Structures are given as structure tokens and as C-alpha cells.
Amino acid sequence: MSKINVVGIGPGAYEQMTGRAIRALKESDEIIGYTVYVDLVKEYFPDKEFRTTPMKKEEDRCVLAFEEARKGKNVSMICSGDAGVYGMAGLMYQVGEKYPEVELTVIPGVTAATGGAAVLGAPLIHDFCLISLSDLLTPWEKIEARLLAAAQADFVICLYNPSSRKRSDYLQKACDLILTHRSPDTVCGTVARIAREGEEARVLTLGELRNAQVDMFTTVFIGNSQTREIGGKMVTPRGYESER
């Protein structure tokens, strides 16, 4: 049976990949991904064949992976972070309905939420939500409803895709919605280029975040009512529940 691994390579640095992800790539004949991610790993796997497809050609990329696997090649599809969090794993299963002879395995990785949280301190410690501000495939009304629900129920909120050229005011809009339920003094954080060159973290208030400029390589964290700044770090305190 042909096999494809859908591999989360983590936030960027080679060292942030898991041993399992590295083994999957080593055992591949061919590694497929978006150009930026392929460039991140290429040097570590010099003997592999790499194939890239440009942004917004995700479905073509999936079809390419299945067609290559059908030729008998051991294929890995790579994603930054975790392939199952705003990544390619879902689309691979959907496209895979036409290729029942190909077996998919998802190999998890460190997603930007936890990778960025580690840089900021411990913002996510308790219940949290991930929300993408991209409305390319989600109606903005649904995003708004989620922001409001998350703010009202006092979740820590982690925002993916907080900005792009076409959506330069979306973070401001999101902050305004959250401010209807949360104080402008709420402790927030941003991390740009997690685990890559130029990594940059900032702890700031929700009021300051509303007026901040962030780019598309930034992950945003909005604390809950308990989140504090401790020595420059963003920390969501709690007691500590019984471990499992």
C-alpha cells in the first residue's frame, strides 16, 4: 500500500522538529510543501527530491502528493507548526477520498500557539481558544461570533493570521470586540517569527495591542482575566490541578 506522511515541522528551527518527523523525512523519497517550508528544511535532507507549489495552490499540492505516492514513492507533505492546526492534514483526507489505496499518517508537531507561548512565558496554561482572523474561507460574522464567545467566557485567546495586506485593520476589529468583555489592561503578547531568525516577542496591554501593527508572521495572545506580567513574561496563573 502506498503511504504519505503529513508532517508538522514545528515553528521553524530544525531543533524544534520531533524525532518522529525527522525520521519520516529521512525515510521519504520525496518531500512536498509550500516553498517557504521547503526552504526551512531543505539543507538538512540533501539527498531528497523536493517539490513545491505556490501559496493558494493547496489542493494541487495534495493531488501532487497522491499522484506521486501512487507511483510507489514514499512521500512526505510538510507543514509549518502542526499539520492538523490550520494545516494540510484536513485537505489531505478530503482529497484522499479519491485515492483509497493511499494510506495517510499525520505526524504532529509544535504549533505556533505552544511555540509562541513558550517564548512569552506561560500564557496558555489554562483553557484557551485558537481563532484565525483570516476570512478567506470563513465568513467574518462567524469569526466575530467566536471572538465574542471566547471573550465573554474568559478564555485565553490565541490569534492566528492576525493581519495581511488586505486585512490590515482586522486585529483592531478583533480587539474592539474583545474589549466589550475584557479590560483594556488585560495582559497580551505577540511573537513574530517564532524559532526563526528575527524572533521578536512583546508583552503589552489589550489597549496597546489594539493600536499595534503586526504582520502575517505574528501570533497574538490575549490573556484571560487572571493573566499577569511576571518579570517581563506573560503568565496565566492558576493553582495546579491534579496531574494525569
Add this chain to the structure above:
Amino acid sequence: MSKINVVGIGPGAYEQMTGRAIRALKESDEIIGYTVYVDLVKEYFPDKEFRTTPMKKEEDRCVLAFEEARKGKNVSMICSGDAGVYGMAGLMYQVGEKYPEVELTVIPGVTAATGGAAVLGAPLIHDFCLISLSDLLTPWEKIEARLLAAAQADFVICLYNPSSRKRSDYLQKACDLILTHRSPDTVCGTVARIAREGEEARVLTLGELRNAQVDMFTTVFIGNSQTREIGGKMVTPRGYESER
């Protein structure tokens, strides 16, 4: 300056640790953790000194780490999954306020949400919430409010700590709340002992989940209105937004 690494070791298998986590443990003089986690990694680091404290002694464990670091030892505090998701990172920063001379570094790992998601297929692909059902340190009313908000705003929901001996009916209570906003046919999944011996995954409906028995080593996934079963896997479909 003394240093402590707070290290997420991932769901359990050595291969699911990141390279950075392995390096941190290799460079440690002493590795501290809850007994179960220490047992998971001990064999791979035979020359290290290991210290454990029992369940519910988390604060003592933090103090031990800081006291050892103050003696000049290179200390790692280990957590399963990611140290920043229901892990020790937050408490370490809180206890660390008394030890300003010790520098903390959090090293992220694969948390049960993404590790379990990879086993089930691609349930989390889009916006999702993590909610712990443990009410040891969170009032149950707050947990209820979060479950209702998450259900109403159509988040995928991932439940940590779904059960314990004292809380055997909490998952049922949670499902009943979610059922006020979501169909009993909603696709759900459970994964027990992720990446450990006896790993066990199941895809089922929300109606079935309500009546299922799960143990404390299980992570529960409740799909959103779009989540489907594809070839026995739990998949949250979406188109695919512009990659970052």
C-alpha cells in the same frame, strides 16, 4: 546565572520529543518531574540524576527545582505534552518570583490536543478550544460557561481531564451542555494513551460519546458542525486559507 528548563516531553514516546527537548535533558545535571513522566524518559538518559514528587505536590516540585538550580545545578523540569498547556510552566514562573536569580526557559512540546488529533485524523483543523473538565481549581460554573460558549460559537472542542474517579459523570454533563447547541450526530473522537503502549482511538457521535466511559488518560474531541468521518478518520473540512 542559574538556569532551569521547563521541558514538554510530548505525549509519551521518546520519538515525539523535539530535538531541543532532548538536548536540554542531555545538558541537565538533574531532571525533576512527576513520577509517571520520569519513568517515560529515564531509560534514555541513564547518567542523569532524577528527582520525583508525587501528584498534587506541584508547588513542592517547583521549589525543589529552584533550590537545586540555586546550588549551581543545571535543572530540567519535565511535563508530559507541552509544559505550557495545563503544565508546570505557569506555576514555575509564579514560584520563580522568589528566585529572581534563576532564569527560566520553556521548551515547547507536542500537547495531547495535537498528538491525539493526529491519531484521529484532522479534527482540529480550524478554530478550536481546549477545556479541562477538572474542577479541582476551577469552579464548575466557569467550566459550564466555557462549554456553552464554545458549543454555541461552533468551535471544535478538545477536552482534557474528561474523567476521574470522583468525576465519573462530568463528560456526560459536558455532552449534555454541548447538545443544547449541537446535533447528537456531531462527529466526535477519543484517544487514550496517545503515543504510549495501548494507544486506542475511537470515532463516534456526540450522542454515543455522552454514554461512553472514558478514563483519565483519554483526550476527547468534539467536532464542529462541519466535521465529518472520512474512512474511519475524524476530519474537520474547510477550504484552505492562504498560507503564511
